Amino acid sequence: MRSTTRLPALGLALLGTLGASAQSAAPASLTVQVNKPGAAVNKNMYGLFFEDINFAADGGLYPELVKNKSFEINPGLIGWRALQGAANLDAYAVRNEQGISQNNAHYLRLTTRNGAGGEAGIENEGFRGMGVKDGGEYTLSFYARRGAGDINGLTASLVGQRGESLGQVAVSGFTNEWKKYTAVVKATGTQNKAHLKLVLTGTGTVDLDVVSLYPKDTWNKRPNGLRTDLVQLLKDMKPGFLRFPGGCIVEGRTLSERYQWKETIGDVAARLPMINRWNMEFRHRSTPDYYQSFGLGFFEYFQLSEDIGAEPLPILNVGMACQYNSGELAPMGSASTKGGPNAGTAPHDHATDDPSLDVFIQDALDLIEFANGPATSPWGAKRAAMGHPAPFNLKMIGVGNEQWGPQYLERYIPFAKAVKAKYPGIDLVSSAGPSPDGELFDTASKRLGELKADYIDEHYYAKADWFRQNVGRYDKYARGGPKIFAGEYAAQSVNTGSENNKNTWDCAISEAAFMTGLERNADVVGMASYAPLFANVDAWQWTPDLIWFDNLNSYGSPSYYVQQLYSLNKGTKVLPVTMPGGAKNGADNLFASAVADEPTGEVVVKLVNYSATPRPVSISLAGAKGLGKTGRAQTLASADLQTQNSLKEPKKLAPQEATFAVKGSTLSYTLAPYSFTVLRVAGKR
Structure with a gap:
């Protein structure tokens, strides 16, 4: 393209x-x-910053059409409802007795009534609807277990906004044991806001779980692949790197809600969903149904980086919850005295009620092994089992997202020491906080310079004129110190965080002007990325954003084309x-x-x-x-x-x-x- x-x-x-x-x-x-x-000029100078905000993953890049497919979100029926006028549906409820697995314990039990009229079943609304294309094929899969009665199967239908049928398929053969069923639905029309209807055949009781409707048209035709038009927009930029998975979701509102990469690999059906920290962050854009299914997990992020020719840049929690929320801190632990950086490399259940910093450091060491280790290593074997025996050739990781203050610096030091001791060739990206100036910024920059950090991550969200006025920002930086990663920036048309910000040409041309200063100072600035990357037009929390989309279509903002022109012409x-x-x-x-x-x-x-x-x-x-x-x-x-x-x-x-x-x-x-x-x-x- x-x-x-x-x-x-x-x-x-x-x-x-x-x-x-x-x-x-x-x-x-x-x-x-x-x-x-x-x-x-760094060959990876201009890259991408991905965060699951604005429905960027579920409902966006990750094209699963069913919301809350495993009934694990509390309350468990988010996205689901009984069919309107379903007179013979006697009861429906989320249960957890003898579920499919420990990680997928909840399921939906439906009981139908003899002799009543109407359809018995449920329907799923998708992510602000389901986008389906005429002639497109969609893989329906689910687990079912029959109880008392004679329910033998169900009919799955794609339904348009006016109730019209857009394709259906019947599935039968239910037994009294959990079993996975798969069929293909071919759409007979194009709609941006369709939904999925499941109607039971017979009467009695049946349990359903992991209900999925997935397009066959995915990037590289992968079964758990990504949305083609959105990946194409990324690939067209020829990005030097892909930073993932954020952003503030790395931190979580509390440490228990932090992003834990080990919970996002392996069998997709066994990945435990979690509420997205952006769901209630902004009152003006409250989205209580926003969660992370982790169908797009760390393996898929690495795979995406490879697909678009970008260096992977995973960001890991440094033992700190978001300081705008709880600011919860992990105890410092004793990584330097208990076993050192080589201890505990075998896969393990690392979720604890009170994890120390050692746990976070070990997660980083295990991630590097997952990405780069041989298929015979404990974590390299997990990568190979997912279909990628060759290493991903990871070269850098981020230590924390956007932390500040002495609590960050005291955690960064043992974190960096442990990683460098075992993997001296890995570059570390450190944080200078959320602001581009001020006492906290100055203190962090000075100390990280003394520590000979590889990269210092600077963020700036400001009005458009700030970018034009600060084009010379890096002209006065000392040469020979840590490289700068301009990791998050975007001109704001109104004010930072305003719901009225727009992706105007004024913002984009001001960013273009500022970037002449980044390019001129390539001996100081090693990487740069606009943020955020994606936004769903019907479910965003933050604006402006680089790429906008609905359930079928997408487009690049003027800022997208500025970023693209720099990346394609970086020299x-x-x-x-x-x-x-x-x-x-x-x-x-x-x-x-x-x-x-x-x-x-x-x-x-x-x-x-x-x-x-x-x-x-x-x-x-x-x-x-x-x-x-x-x-x-x-x-x-x-x-x-x-x-x-x-x-x-x-x-x-x-x-x-x-x-x-x-x-x-x-x-x-x-x-x-x-x-x-x-x-x-x-x-x-």
Whole structure:
């Protein structure tokens, strides 16, 4: 899938008009020192931050259509209801006697009444409905156990919003023992908000559990695969890394609600669901039905990273619950004195009522073995059993998410010591807290520098003008210290956390301007990712977001295309840029950075014109040799800073591509009003 389109004739005419109207203005003169390449750009510079917020996993990337398929969510009937007018359904309730397994103890018992009319059964609403496509095939599976009476089977139907049938299949052969049943439903229509109906055949009692309806059309056609259009949007970005699973869900509101990676691998049906910590965080977007099924677990995250060509970056709890919630702390433990980092590597049940820091450290060591260990190792064997005998080649992990204060630093030190002792080649990402400045930020940055941390994770959510005003943030950072991971950032159109924030062009172009500063300082900034990644249009908690979707369709925001253009044009070496008159980057709302792309021999110049008028520029490529006669321009531009993409207009603002002539070693180009432009010129240094 191409991420850019050819500039239509009208667009070319517009550029010509802009160029003509700007002839009277003196071009802004920039110099790119092609013959003086600087720092190397990390090949994984621009990546993705995934967190299960905004129904990003269940109801999003993870395409299971049934909500609460195992009846394990309290109350156990979330997502389910008795069929309307089901006169012969005598009783239904969630039970837990002799369930399928210890982790899947709850199930639904249905009892029908003799002689009454109407359908007896239940229906599932899905995640704000179920998206089904005409001709699409969906695998229905469930466990059933027959009790007293003669119930022999059921009929499963896809039902539209007006009650119309969209496909059905009958399943029979129930016995008095738990047994898994599988069938395929073929949809006869397309709907965004269908639901699943299960109607019993006969009368009596039957138990049901693990009711699943899963599309066959998944990424790489995997049985537990991911949603194709959303993975394609990720792959199209050519991301350098994938950070997962968050975000604040790593921490949990309490330590008992923390993300525990060991509970998310193995048999999907045996993974114990848990309420998502975002379900009641914001009163204005309360979602009490939001939970994590963990069908998308750590194995699937590693697999996704591999599929899209990104380095995996798992983030692990450091013994601290979210400090915005309970701030609960694990006891420090004694990792340095009790057995050291090599103790306890065998798989074990690590869930305790009062886990010490040792438990969290051991989880990290076991995760590295799960990802990289041979198939003969205890945790490597678990990976191999899931179908991936080869290592995932994990190179980095995050120690905590967004913690701050002395409690974090005192836990980080033994955590880092233990991991480095056993796996010295693993890079560690440490936290500088939720704010980009202030006493806590300064203290953490200073101490982590003294500890020679590999990466310090900095976060900034701020209004759009902050990003333009702070384009020089990393110009003044000391060289030779820890690398910076700009791990979470996004321009806010209103205020941080406001429900009224929008993914406007003003936000995206301001991020583009800021990123020229990241690129210019590639010797300091090693990785960067926008956040959050996904949002369901019907079930979001936080905005703005990079990619939006409903049950059938998806689109990238203007910020998505900014991130994509940087990732596709990241180059390999920074090239110094002198701004007009020696001014600072961003003076007069003109922002620039440049890189050499050594494998292709091209020079790449990125330019942001944050002004309402066209701007001619003259760019001297100092020291360039053998330049080609044409160059390629990719442009995002809109005179309306409030422009947004939508499901109806997914590419209202998307990159437009054109060519331009190159004469000698000087480029002349006219930047459109409010535009982000990437110029690529073939040449040799």
